[in-house]
Amino acid sequence: MFDKDTITQLGGWTGYRVSELDYRPGEGSMGRGKLIIRLEPASKAMRCSRCGHISHTLHETTLRRIRDLPILDWDVELIVPRRRLWCEHCNGPHLEELDWLGAHRRVTRRLEQAIGRLARMMPIKQVAAFYDIGWHTVKAIDKYMLNQQLPDIDWHNIHYLGMDEFALHKGQRYATIIVEPVRRQVLWVGEGNSRKTVRRFFESLDPEHRARIRAVVMDMNAAFDLEVRAHCPNAEVVYDLFHVAAKYGREVIDRVRIDEANRLRHDRQARRVVKSARWLLLRNRENLSHPAQQARLDELLSANETLMAAYVLKEDLKQLWRFTDEHQARLHWAGWYRRAMESGIEPLMRFARRLVPYVEGIIAHCRHPLHTSVLEGINNKIKVIKRMAYGFRDMEYFFLKIRAAFPGNLR
Ligand SMILES: [Zn+2]
Incomplete structure (x- = not known):
């Protein structure tokens, strides 16, 4: 147990000190005890929350229950005399400005920050249970903190x-x-x-x-x-590139795979190999980590000409995003389109025709290498x-x- 001076120093409630401590073992959350700390102002001087001027004229005081971070194994509840001062400068009553407690907030700033950080890593429910604070309060605090921390958008540089x-x-x-x-x-x-x-x-x-x-x-x-x-x-x-390649996978590779499996219906083993190769075919080759997977893919492709053509043309299409020279990119596209149309593979020809209106937007990648x-x-x-x-x-x-x-x- 600590005395009032120690807790005052530990607490760092600027302008306030502990007037009374009430230890309640077992009353906190998560098996912790609860410590009720009554604070009192250390000075008559108060800073106006509206204009920042100092005033010594007290207008009124309201006792508020405020939650703070736990101290060691104790949940902490503060009883704070929240003061309103009469400001000569603003000519009116205003709340005292405190650096550790926002206006009309029910938890201290550092507890708000702790809740905000935790709420980025776990569901509200867990955060609420951890600090023994209501679900809606935690959510409101997180929302408030997010709004506070969101950076301005620098439109001049976008x-x-x-x-x-x-x-x-x-x-x-x-x-x-x-x-x-x-x-x-x-x-x-x-x-x-x-x-x-x-x-x-x-x-x-x-x-x-x-x-x-x-x-x-x-x-x-x-x-x-x-x-x-x-x-x-x-x-x-x-x-x-990503979306075009994904579309190619769905509309060409997968279609060809199914067509080939149907064509091979009299050869049960070959059919099964083609049918079960979906995952292998839709993956990027460089993402096949196991040599056995690469070997299986090579075997599958060399046994099936149509699948091989569809697969190779996909890799070639992806090259289109590598160019920085527009002329080179156009030549590559023309060559690719011709090979696609000469392949005789219906899903591939359909895909190539549908891509034509988008070619300018693909070639634009040479000038703006975005993805x-x-x-x-x-x-x-x-x-x-x-x-x-x-x-x-x-x-x-x-x-x-x-x-x-x-x-x-x-x-
Ligand atoms: Zn003022």
């Missing part, structure tokens, strides 16, 4: 945007996320994935900010490109936040958490 959507509820509802892809800052999150959603974002920007945007990287399936063209007069649309891999990382983080932040009942809170998780890594 020239690139990345856009993507993510599923909100079992893929029936979507949200759109807009990032600065170079410094990994989430700029905006909004419900919906339509042109109208993106329009809300652009309409929230000043025309001069929109004029500064040079390129926007996105999935070629999105309808966002039309909004970019309508609102950003100097921006080019760039289609990113949405940062969005992949963000999407994984969103899944974690979704599980932890109790989903979508408070969309504003959920989006706030996403923005706070990616504040940007360049100053």
Whole structure:
């Protein structure tokens, strides 16, 4: 047990000291004891929370119960005489300014910070149990802290945007996320994935900010490109590799695999090999960590000409994003398109034809080497936040958490 002076020093409640200690073993949370600390002002001087001037005129005092961080193994509850002063400068009554307790807050600033940090790592329920504070209070504190800590967006230095959507509820509802892809800052999150959603974002920007945007990287399936063209007069649309490669996997590789399995229905063993190779075929070769997996893939491809062609053309298509020289990129595209059309593989030819309107946006990658891999990382983080932040009942809170998780890594 500690005496009043020790606790006063330990507590660091600037301008206040302990007047009374009440130890209650076993009454705290998580097996801790509870320590009720009655504070008293150490001085008659008070700082006006409105203007910062010092006053000695007390207007009124109200006792408040305030939670603080636990001290060693004791939960701490403060009883604080919250003072209102009469300020000569403002000519009115105002709350005393304290550096350790915000106006009208029920927990100290350092407990707010501790709750905010913990709430980034675990669900509200656990944080609430850990500090023995109500669920709604913890959530309100976390939301308040997130709002406080969110960095300003430096629109003068934002020239690139990345856009993507993510599923909100079992893929029936979507949200759109807009990032600065170079410094990994989430700029905006909004419900919906339509042109109208993106329009809300652009309409929230000043025309001069929109004029500064040079390129926007996105999935070629999105309808966002039309909004970019309508609102950003100097921006080019760039289609990113990841989405195109994923689409190729679904529409070409997988289709060819199923067609081949059907064609081989009289050869049961060959059919089974092709049918079971989905995972192997959709993976990037460089991600096949085991030599046996690479060997199996090589064996499969050399035994099946059509699969081999579809696979090789996928790798070649991906090369298109490696060029920095536009002319070279166009030559590569022309060669790729010709080989795709000469392959005789129907899903591949269909895919190649559908890609034609997007070629300019792929070639734009030579001038603006952007990609949405940062969005992949963000999407994984969103899944974690979704599980932890109790989903979508408070969309504003959920989006706030996403923005706070990616504040940007360049100053
Ligand atoms: Zn004042």
